[in-house]
Amino acid sequence: MLYHIFFAFVIPWIFGIWLYNKNDRIVLTIAPAFSVIATIIDHWGISNGFWQILPIFNDKSLSSLPYDIGLFPILACLLVYLIHLNKHAFFWIIVISITATSLEVINLLLGKVIYGNGWNIIFTYVSYLIPNFLVFLYYRFLKSKGFY
Secondary structure, rough: HHHHHHHHHHHHHHHHHHHHOOOHHHHHHHHHHHHHHOOOOOOOOOOOOOEEEOOOOOOOHHHHHHHHHHHHHHHHHHHHHHHHHHHHHHHHHHHHHHHHHHHHHHHHHOOOEEEEEOOHHHHHHHHHHHHHHHHHHHHHHHHHOHHH
């Protein structure tokens, strides 16, 4: 579990502090929203036996908590920050989705994540691509309301 806390929570939030200093509104609006999205997706995947994050506790989703409140929200903030700066939304959605998938491949190879019930890396990529697109839509909505 210390692995997950360090690599999925501490390191991302060190980067998150840097992002906050660059654009606090992005972190304050995107991180909480994406944390909710990540938690819903992780609970769905774990409860349906598509993946497990080791170690497994009585509350099977506990091991995913560092990702749900650390890595995934910070990657979403980075996505919005890059779109806000560079405009190329679809390019950045694909890049961040590939980045998240690549990090998961590392966890698979290290034995920190186990897939089940036919789940595979392609489904993983799609499970990152769709939420990242939703975050982009949320960003556009907030931008239309004058948040950015």
